[in-house]
Amino acid sequence: MNQSIAQMLKSPGVHLSCEIFPPKEFGRIEEVKEVAGEIAALRPAYISVTYGAGGTTPHFTRELSKSVQTQGIPALSHLTCINDTRSRISGVLEDLREEGITNVLALRGDIPPGTGFPGEDHFHYASELTQAIRERGGFCIGGACYPEGHPQAPSRDADLDGLRRKVDAGAEFLTTQMFFDNAILYQFLYRALQKGIDVPVTAGIMPVVNAKQIKRITALSGASLPPRFAAIVDRFGGNPDCMREAGIAYATEQIIDLIANGVHNIHLYTMNKPQIARAIFGNLGSILGSLA
Ligand code: FAD
Numbered sequence: 001m002n003q004s005i006a007q008m009l010k011s012p013g014v015h016l017s018c019e020i021f022p023p024k025e026f027g028r029i030e031e032v033k034e035v036a037g038e039i040a041a042l043r044p045a046y047i048s049v050t051y052g053a054g055g056t057t058p059h060f061t062r063e064l065s066k067s068v069q070t071q072g073i074p075a076l077s078h079l080t081c082i083n084d085t086r087s088r089i090s091g092v093l094e095d096l097r098e099e100g101i102t103n104v105l106a107l108r109g110d111i112p113p114g115t116g117f118p119g120e121d122h123f124h125y126a127s128e129l130t131q132a133i134r135e136r137g138g139f140c141i142g143g144a145c146y147p148e149g150h151p152q153a154p155s156r157d158a159d160l161d162g163l164r165r166k167v168d169a170g171a172e173f174l175t176t177q178m179f180f181d182n183a184i185l186y187q188f189l190y191r192a193l194q195k196g197i198d199v200p201v202t203a204g205i206m207p208v209v210n211a212k213q214i215k216r217i218t219a220l221s222g223a224s225l226p227p228r229f230a231a232i233v234d235r236f237g238g239n240p241d242c243m244r245e246a247g248i249a250y251a252t253e254q255i256i257d258l259i260a261n262g263v264h265n266i267h268l269y270t271m272n273k274p275q276i277a278r279a280i281f282g283n284l285g286s287i288l289g290s291l292a
Pocket of ligand 1: 080107108125143145150151158162163166178
């Protein structure tokens with residue numbers, strides 16, 4: 001189970017992975033474990049488990065990651081650092097290692113509004129966390145990247161310089177923020193390579209099946225909506241069944257285009273909805289099999 005995700009992503013074939021998130025209250029963890037079980041039954045390459053914003057619930061992420069691994073699927077545990085001290089982060093990593101969870105997505109996390117950077121007893125950037133994990137040893141480390149630039153970066157070029165630092169610090173693979181226009185990803189991959197960033201990049205796809213999600217998602221992620229997708233939301237957003245079908249079709253088409261253009265590592269933001277993940281895996285059945 002301790003397979004390195006970076007090594008997996010470099011191996012031949014298409015690797016389709018999924019993301020789940022823990023519940024807000026620990027009392028509901030069993031419900032999300034069931035979701036994890038349904039998604040694990042699709043046999044994704046791995047399942048990533050997010051870390052609660054604010055960083056106060058590492059045990060939620062650990063518990064779900066453990067549950068994923070008991071289903072025979074590698075877990076990728078997210079870990080944010082900005083809202084916690086270095087010594088507490090060290091404790092979180094120790095706990096993960098004790099549970100046999102050795103793939104970690106090292107993230108900065110978001111700085112709470114109205115507060116500035118914390119003191120020197122905190123890591124300030126994901127690259128600092130990455131370096132500390134690398135020095136500790138025993139983990140395969142991933143990082144986040146942003147095809148349209150991180151919203152706080154002064155420019156896309158400066159963001160890529162930060163990304164290069166993260167890779168130099170030890171990030172062995174990257175997962176992208178969601179994007180709705182594949183051309184943006186292709187440009188990003190080209191520009192990243194020009195900066196010498198040559199680790200595997202997993203393309204993050206979010207099936208949008210509900211018009212209400214759109215505003216929140218685009219505000220949070222900074223992802224832009226191409227006119228083709230905006231037209232779909234405009235036309236079908238008022239009808240939940242139609243929007244669901246159109247959203248699944250759009251995400252499926254994005255994935256098929258990625259695979260056709262040689263992008264073989266794809267991460268599905270499932271929003272804890274196994275039925276949507278199932279529909280997309282079903283749509284891709286022969287395509288995934290033909291490239292295995
Ligand atoms: P960093 O890589 O540290 O970058 C943050 C900003 O600092 C960027 O603008 C970058 O350009 C800049 N920068 C980097 N290095 C330097 C430097 N040395 N000097 C100056 N500027 C620098 N959030 C959660 O709370 N929980 C999660 O589970 C979670 N999962 C995520 C998964 C993915 C795939 C993605 C894309 C995001 C996720 N996030 C999550 C959100 C993430 O925490 C935020 O986007 C956060 O604002 C940035 O995190 P980062 O790791 O990319 O930071």
